[in-house]
Amino acid sequence: MDKPPKKKRLCSYNKQWEAKKTWVKPVSSDSMSTKAFCTLCRREFSIGHGGENDLTQHASTEVHKKATLAKGARNIGAFFVKSPAENDKIVANKASYVYRTVKHGLSYNSTDCLAKLNSALFNDSNVVKKMHLGRTKAEMITMNALGPKTMWDIMDYLSPTEEGEPVYFSVATDASNKGDRKMFPVCVRYFSVSDGVQCKLLDFYEDSDETANGIHQALMSCLEKYELDIRHVTAYAADNAHVNFGRHHSVYQLLSRANNRILKTNCPAHIARNACKHACDQLSVDIETIVLKVYSHFSISASRRGELRSFFAFVDIEWREILYHVCTRWISLHPAVERLL
Structure with missing residues (x-):
């Protein structure tokens, strides 16, 4: 009498697999379960016939590979501020940074550097840490936000009043x-x-x-x-x-x-300049020539400049550079004369 064929024993889930493959989980709490669950693909698959080899085969499928790549990509929500109040603070801070830059005639690169420095110094503040303000963004804020806002304020005031009276x-x-x-x-x-x-x-x-x-x-x-x-x-x-x-x-x-x-x-400045010019013509010396000759005498020789510095030290006066008068910038004459005196 022939013996009956032996039933093939199926493989069951092994908890030790989770140490190597973190994406696998058991389907149920039953220790004899012959199925596993992939947390990336969000689907069940059988491990009864091949055991750990079935895990390897599942990991090589295209569906699993795409799911692995998708997990490595950041969620688009990470690029947006979740709190509206926090978002308003960030926008207000950026506008304030750029306004300071424009008001003091600084470069946009300096604004970017300052934002990065504050982010490093005040890393405990979520608002400061999210202050990304590069040169291009700062320029766009100036051109598309601060500039139009300034023009609206000007035009709002210069427009006729509600009674129709003009503003001069x-x-x-x-x-x-x-x-x-x-x-x-x-x-x-x-x-x-x-x-x-x-x-x-x-x-x-x-x-x-x-x-x-x-x-x-x-x-x-x-x-x-x-x-x-x-x-x-x-x-x-x-x-x-x-x-x-x-x-x-x-x-x-x-x-x-x-x-x-x-x-x-x-222009009152030009009027004052013309008055001073005609007044200087009545003097016995040419003030502009004296200023230019004194500067030329000491600027072309390092030894003469050194002697002048020693004289400053002898009379106990703080050293200050002799100023150069630019003829086309007539307003520079007065500071140059004051420095010589």
Whole structure:
């Protein structure tokens, strides 16, 4: 009589597998279970016939490999602030950082460096740790947030009142060389009951045309751009160049044709300079020549400069460098004379 075939014994789950393969768990608390559960794929599979070999085969499937890669990727929610209040603080801090940078004329790179430094110093603050403020982001905050907000505030005040009464203001402009580019700022000056006299930058444009017609056309285009009426302009301020305040053809004459009540506001600094220049002509010596010769005498020789330093030490005076007077920057003459005295 033939013996009956022996039944093949199935493999059961082994807890020791979890030490090597952290993604596997038992399906139930039954120690004789012939199935396992993959926490990555979120599915059950049989381990009854191959045991640990079945785990290896499951790990080599495409589904399991994709699930492993997905686990290594960060959840998109990690890039967003979960608390609205905390998010508002971060946004406010970033705007404050950039405002400080612009107000003091600093570089955007310095803002990035300061944000990283504060993140390292105050790492116990979640708000400070999440302050990522690179150069590009700081520039975008300036151009797309702070800049428009400033313009809205200006236009909100210069717009007519609810009763239809106009708000009067003055306009100032001047050409400035930046390399081979000619830049023109346009400023408005007005009086605020709450804040007093205000001087704001309205526009900043580049134009190679320095003629009276070119400057006048640019000013009129700027006023039209911000919907400001030329009839509400009280004064025009600029330097005393002929192109601005010439008697026959100038920017002031062209503006007066549209508003004959505009006042001429010459540059007081140039007026003071002209007065000082004519006063110096009455002296028996040339002040500018003396300043330039004294600087030239000590600047070209290290030994002369050393003798001067020893003289400072002899009379017990703190050493200070001799200032150079730039003829095209006439305002530098007064500090240079004071330093010599």
